[in-house]
Amino acid sequence: MQITIHNKQRKYDSEQLQNQVEEALQSTFTYLPVLEELKTEFEIDFSVDVSFVSKNAIRELNREHRGIDKATDILSFPAFEWNDGRLEEDISSWLPPVADEIPLLSLGDLMICLEVVDKQAGEFENTLEEELFFLVVHGALHLLGYDHESVQDEQKMKYLQEKIISGDPAVRLLPSGYAVLAGRPNVGKSTLLNHLSGMTLAITTPKPQTTRDLIRSVYNDETCQIAFLDTPGFHTAKTSLGRAMLKSTRAAIRQADVLLLMIEATYKPLVAALEKEILKMAAEDETPVILLINKSDIVVKENILPLIAVYSEAYPFEAIIPISAAKGDGVEDMLEEIKKHLPIQEPLFKEGEETNVTERKLSEELIRREVLLQTQQEVPFGVAVTIDEFTEETEPPEARRVYIAASILCDKPSHKGILLGRKGQMIKSIGTKARSAISDMLEAKVHLELYVKVRQNWMNRPQDLAALGLDAKKVELP
Ligand SMILES: Nc1nc2c(ncn2[C@@H]2O[C@H](COP(=O)(O)OP(=O)(O)O)[C@@H](O)[C@H]2O)c(=O)[nH]1
Ligand SMILES: [Mg+2]
Structure with missing residues (x-):
């Protein structure tokens, strides 16, 4: 990370405060793994420009860019389109076609008015250094698409700021959350869960309604944590047990971070009522859905195409992936896709909490x-x-x-x-x-x-x- 600080004011000794700015930026960017991942993926490095500006200058910028004719403490100008720490645009077009050395991409600019920061520090009974550290963390989060427009967003940002400032190194934020497996009985949900966990957590049989409650299997790697939930199949309930099974399945679907709708490669090319019902819930909740076409090992590849065609017509899936839960085909692709849609947060489960099955x-x-x-x-x-x-x-x-x-x-x-x-x-x-x-x-x-x-x-x-x-x-x- 290359940090350049431009001093455009004369009231404060900027040398002393530069370290504070650098440290705040480094703390923020090491706390959020996304930049490291992008660096490795694209073989690039990032830069940030920070300017200490006068009260008049920041007032001018504030008026020009935000329509507010008032001096303020800090302004962030992100270079890319981000949303909550997730890059929303393709940066490869910004990269030079051939590079001798590692290309440097600017994340954007931070404009800081030390005079306002100092005054605020007094009001909050902070030192100037403390206040500056806090504001730079805040500004750096803005550069990565965090904002405080809604109450939830504000809470998320506050939470991150506190974590970064307290310097708690034990927690890393990763794409992490629930991926819920839903579909008709017997499509192979439990088989996939067992494949992922490397052991039998859910029993599987050729008979429908084998699974009766929610079963968790947590997949961990360096870059993410996915809590897979196996659900009882979606069916018509004739008993209280059946209704309870349906209720827990629905609850899991509604709380999913990513929904995995599983169908079979052998299905006729049409979207049946049951799958429509599941998709309706996902649409209402705006949950990202990945369609898994399982048992692809027992059909000819060409036969899956009509199925893909009708499903992609019927719903905006994030991805449609043919898999074989029994053989493990397509599972890597599925993991990569799930990762893209999980919220970036503290992992939900610790070591030893991989499953709820005793x-x-x-x-x-x-x-x-x-x-x-x-x-x-x-x-x-x-x-x-x-x-x-x-x-x-x-x-x-x-x-x-x-x-x-x-x-x-x-x-x-x-x-x-x-x-x-x-x-x-x-x-x-x-x-x-x-x-x-x-x-x-x-x-x-x-x-x-x-x-x-x-x-x-x-x-x-x-x-x-x-x-x-x-x-x-x-x-x-x-
Ligand atoms: N050929 C094949 N059979 C599978 C595959 N996945 C599951 N099965 C079989 O389908 C049946 C139902 O699987 P199960 O995981 O219990 O389905 P669930 O009801 O959706 O949990 C079992 O007999 C599995 O062995 C697969 O990828 N290929
Ligand atoms: Mg099952």
Whole structure:
């Protein structure tokens, strides 16, 4: 960063104050990672020009550019179009076609009237240096498109100023926020979430309505933090459970920073009512939407084109990306695109907070997965699993050992018979497979005991749903 200070006044000893200006600019620009990223991407460096001007001069500038015939403390003149710390124009056209040395791009000018700054310092009981530091940070933020036109904008700017001035080096601001996966049941939302986390956080099956609540998987790299949220598929709800699932899905969609609408490459080329409904919510909230066309591995590329055509006609997507959640194709492109639309803020989650799924919860889900896979018709959808005991041998030998007792709740007495099977064959088979999956997940020796219980109509009973953590009275994002 090249900072040039022009002294055009004679009342104050400017040498002394120059360091203050430089330090304030450096603090601001190192706090916000965007300039570093642009520097690396375009192999450039930035400059800023700061002028100390007289009271008359700043009054003149203020009148000319803002229509206010009054002296003021500082004026910022950004060279580029920015919005909240995000560059809104293509700077490549400003770069020389061939460069011997690293090109220098000006971010703009700051005009400062020390006389006014000094007077204000007195009013706020600050030293001139403190007041100058504060104002330069404020002006530098203006150069990057921050403003205080709305109340929210003003709060954001204030917050940034405080952070920069307090010199808190622990937090870096990054594109960071919620990317919510929405779409019909069975399109592959959970598969994508698992791919991103590198492990099973959400169970997946070929059956719809496998996912029942909101599942978080946080993706972190040097440049961003994306909190992916898996949602229960958008469907028509017939029970209280169904309505709760829908409510949490809607809440997640409405609070998304970026919405990922997922469809399948095998769909007919038309935008159906359900996708329209999701897009309507996004449009109302002005949430950026990326269309993910999943399972691109099972269709011929040309077949996706008509789908892309009708969707791009129907909605102004930020991007349309064919992916394969199962194979990981297109996932890098998706990450890059999401990053562009996240707010620049303090990362929402710390290390160790990557997911809201506990080992206990996942054990439940792995048992339910076996029920979904091994039973037919309405049985699997009326099943819930509770873990009644989850204990670990406190002094493990070499290997970890976990004892789990769980109940499979079913909706009807006839379902209990099916779940037990002839001579208990079904429950045995579910137990064997689930135990093996839980054992892999926990990297432990697992002893699993399963019980089948009838809890008629539990899907419509508020107490039962609350006990299972599946009610949605008040939905907060995990
Ligand atoms: N061929 C293929 N199958 C996939 C892909 N993604 C998901 N699936 C399968 O689609 C089914 C539903 O996936 P799931 O993630 O449970 O869907 P969700 O209901 O949207 O969460 C599962 O059988 C997955 O294995 C993909 O990219 N390619
Ligand atoms: Mg799912």
